[in-house]
Amino acid sequence: xxxxxxxxxxxxxxxxxxxxxxxxxxxxxxxxxxxxxxxxxxxxxxxxxxxxxxxxxxxxxxxxxxxxxxxxxxxxxxxxxxxxxxxxxxxxxxxxxxxxxxxxxxxxxxxxxxxxxxxxxxxxxxxxxxxxxxxxxxxxxx
Amino acid sequence: xxxxxxxxxxxxxxxxxxxxxxxxxxxxxxxxxxxxxxxxxxxxxxxxxxxxxxxxxxxxxxxxxxxxxxxxxxxxxxxxxxxxxxxxxxxxxxxxxxxxxxxxxxxxxxxxxxxxxxxxxxxxxxxxxxxxxxxxxxxxxxxxx
Numbered sequence: 001x002x003x004x005x006x007x008x009x010x011x012x013x014x015x016x017x018x019x020x021x022x023x024x025x026x027x028x029x030x031x032x033x034x035x036x037x038x039x040x041x042x043x044x045x046x047x048x049x050x051x052x053x054x055x056x057x058x059x060x061x062x063x064x065x066x067x068x069x070x071x072x073x074x075x076x077x078x079x080x081x082x083x084x085x086x087x088x089x090x091x092x093x094x095x096x097x098x099x100x101x102x103x104x105x106x107x108x109x110x111x112x113x114x115x116x117x118x119x120x121x122x123x124x125x126x127x128x129x130x131x132x133x134x135x136x137x138x139x140x141x142x
Numbered sequence: 143x144x145x146x147x148x149x150x151x152x153x154x155x156x157x158x159x160x161x162x163x164x165x166x167x168x169x170x171x172x173x174x175x176x177x178x179x180x181x182x183x184x185x186x187x188x189x190x191x192x193x194x195x196x197x198x199x200x201x202x203x204x205x206x207x208x209x210x211x212x213x214x215x216x217x218x219x220x221x222x223x224x225x226x227x228x229x230x231x232x233x234x235x236x237x238x239x240x241x242x243x244x245x246x247x248x249x250x251x252x253x254x255x256x257x258x259x260x261x262x263x264x265x266x267x268x269x270x271x272x273x274x275x276x277x278x279x280x281x282x283x284x285x286x287x
Binding site: 001002003004005006008009010011012013014015016017018019020021022023024025026027028029030031033034037038041042047050051052054055056057058059060061062063064065066073074075076077078079080082084085086087088089090091092093094095096097098099100101102103104106107108109110111112113115116117120121122124125126127128129130131132133134136137138 | 144145146147148149150151152153154155156157158159160161162163164165166167168169171172174175176177178179181182183184186187188189190191192193194195196198199201202205207208209210211212213214215216217219220221222225226227228229230231232233234235236237238239240241242243244245246248249250251252253255257258260261262263264265266267268269270271272273276
């Protein structure tokens with residue numbers, strides 16, 4: 001069981017939205033994490049590489065800032081086995097690259113621009129994630 | 143200035159992820175477990191983010207151009223193809239197996255746990271595999287044509 005946290009989740013979501021708006025206003029970029037990381041892997045100009053690396057570094061540093069501001073670290077618990085994480089991770093990398101986006105790129109930035117591709121992508125990955133969780137938890141009883 | 147700004151925005155994004163619960167796989171998996179221990183919180187994350195970007199993007203696009211770049215870099219494709227739907231379907235399976243999406247995972251890497259690191263390495267391997275296979279298929283197509 002996890003607690004239902006509507007207010008914290010809404011506030012966190014709003015912060016994610018603010019970050020996406022700032023990235024567009026200042027850098028002219030979609031805040032799609034898959035796209036930003038994928039750009040780090042392909043040959044890019046130094047300047048293009050630098051903002052992507054800085055953005056990812058900021059994300060990695062965020063727990064420290066949160067610890068400084070609130071005095072506590074977020075609650076993270078990982079129910080999946082290392083095998084599930086490894087196979088799941090591989091499928092995430094493969095799927096988001098072929099599908100040109102993940103939850104942030106399609107689910108937030110794309111939907112707010114009313115992109116048909118993003119709406120279809122989001123419905124698709126939400127559905128297969130739901131089916132996967134159902135099979136793991138209720139068919140195999142993991 | 144450009145670098146500092148990108149770092150600060152990444153920081154803000156990461157804090158949003160951690161506060162919202164998107165970085166906690168137990169919460170993410172419970173969101174999808176409607177038939178079991180359902181936790182609808184993540185619908186509020188999407189809702190909060192979409193309200194802000196829905197309004198914010200429209201205001202930003204009125205400026206004409208971003209502060210640190212010559213133009214907004216926006217995807218223009220409108221067509222649906224097998225790669226988009228198939229790739230998204232495969233991503234969802236991976237999300238449901240691990241409880242992590244790319245944006246949820248990266249801030250958690252800062253906590254130094256082994257599970258997230260393993261997931262990140264696997265994601266990078268998947269990305270590189272996708273790039274490599276795309277190149278192979280593309281070459282075959284041009285050779286055939």
